[in-house]
Amino acid sequence: xxxxxxxxxxxxxxxxxxxxxxxxxxxxxxxxxxxxxxxxxxxxxxxxxxxxxxxxxxxxxxxxxxxxxxxxxxxxxxxxxxxxxxxxxxxxxxxxxxxxxxxxxxxxxxxxxxxxxxxxxxxxxxxxxxxxxxxxxxxxxxxxxxxxxxxx
Amino acid sequence: xxxxxxxxxxxxxxxxxxxxxxxxxxxxxxxxxxxxxxxxxxxxxxxxxxxxxxxxxxxxxxxxxxxxxxxxxxxxxxxxxxxxxxxxxxxxxxxxxxxxxxxxxxxxxxxxxxxxxxxxxxxxxxxxxxxxxxxxxxxxxxxxxxxxxxxxxxxxxxxxxxxxxxxxxxxxxxxxxxxxxxxxxxxxxxxxxxxxxxxxxxxxxxxxxx
Numbered sequence: 596x597x598x599x600x601x602x603x604x605x606x607x608x609x610x611x612x613x614x615x616x617x618x619x620x621x622x623x624x625x626x627x628x629x630x631x632x633x634x635x636x637x638x639x640x641x642x643x644x645x646x647x648x649x650x651x652x653x654x655x656x657x658x659x660x661x662x663x664x665x666x667x668x669x670x671x672x673x674x675x676x677x678x679x680x681x682x683x684x685x686x687x688x689x690x691x692x693x694x695x696x697x698x699x700x701x702x703x704x705x706x707x708x709x710x711x712x713x714x715x716x717x718x719x720x721x722x723x724x725x726x727x728x729x730x731x732x733x734x735x736x737x738x739x740x741x742x743x744x745x746x747x
Numbered sequence: 748x749x750x751x752x753x754x755x756x757x758x759x760x761x762x763x764x765x766x767x768x769x770x771x772x773x774x775x776x777x778x779x780x781x782x783x784x785x786x787x788x789x790x791x792x793x794x795x796x797x798x799x800x801x802x803x804x805x806x807x808x809x810x811x812x813x814x815x816x817x818x819x820x821x822x823x824x825x826x827x828x829x830x831x832x833x834x835x836x837x838x839x840x841x842x843x844x845x846x847x848x849x850x851x852x853x854x855x856x857x858x859x860x861x862x863x864x865x866x867x868x869x870x871x872x873x874x875x876x877x878x879x880x881x882x883x884x885x886x887x888x889x890x891x892x893x894x895x896x897x898x899x900x901x902x903x904x905x906x907x908x909x910x911x912x913x914x915x916x917x918x919x920x921x922x923x924x925x926x927x928x929x930x931x932x933x934x935x936x937x938x939x940x941x942x943x944x945x946x947x948x949x950x951x952x953x954x955x956x957x
Binding site: 600621625630632690695742 | 750752753754759784787789791792793795796797798800801802803805806807809810811840882890
């Protein structure tokens with residue numbers, strides 16, 4: 596289990612941070628691995644370990660929001676990494692982070708899992724326990740909303 | 748068809764559908780521009796700076812502990828972790844969550860043996876403190892072993908912490924200040940905390956009261 600943490604903690608933390616904010620991200624990341632430890636016996640390899648963990652993380656995020664109420668999500672100014680602007684970066688990062696935070700939970704989940712975590716549509720569907728078609732449709736609408744907000 | 752464009756850009760269309768769309772893109776510049784816009788947005792999302800993960804050590808420690816009752820598992824065990832607590836909006840506290848947070852403070856464990864020692868040291872040194880109410884005193888030992896700072900010094904504490912680039916969050920009187928170690932002594936002096944209070948987990952914890 597220790598190796599599981601070493602391999603996947605960063606990804607789980609980053610997902611939680613984007614999903615519920617920095618304040619509770621570490622707590623929920625820890626809850627994710629505690630839950631995973633108890634459930635490890637039931638994991639049969641139907642998906643990748645990363646996909647399975649992110650599915651658990653998502654549930655823990657929702658549970659945390661139910662307990663504590665949703666918080667405004669962090670904008671990039673509050674992240675601890677410096678921003679180095681790329682030449683020809685046509686999309687304003689601040690605006691993008693803000694638009695991402697304003698998406699509905701469903702839309703944000705698919706964007707976080709597919710775009711930021713790099714899961715395939717199939718894997719996102721497994722993590723969310725929805726059909727692939729739903730993932731495809733949600734991504735389409737999420738992007739439409741983001742582009743509308745950004746005027747892109 | 749619209750959902751297909753995004754799926755195509757993501758490489759998630761089956762081969763024949765992808766081929767049809769490729770042909771359509773070649774024939775329709777507007778559609779090609781839209782595909783390009785989707786691709787740019789995807790790239791931009793992937794390039795968003797990611798938060799620096801914290802708390803891995805605490806998680807490993809939590810996993811190594813023997814299984815505990817569920818209510819203990821649910822408390823945020825941030826021992827040794829350097830999570831920054833940002834209070835982004837005033838928290839709407841209901842009685843239930845207020846009670847929960849009090850339990851939190853009561854059952855919070857010292858981050859290390861050093862902290863536990865320091866807490867015991869603080870209590871042992873109580874006779875060194877004046878009883879004029881202006882110095883920090885200690886909470887009933889049955890509650891929590893955090894030093895107390897008078898509430899009227901809160902503004903000063905916050906101003907100082909921010910001036911050295913740190914942060915401070917206060918929740919129902921429980922304060923967590925985080926600042927560079929170099930500022931530790933000055934901070935203790937500034938708000939009247941005992942010199943024996945250790946800088947740990949990037950700062951200190953105490954209570955505002957009065």
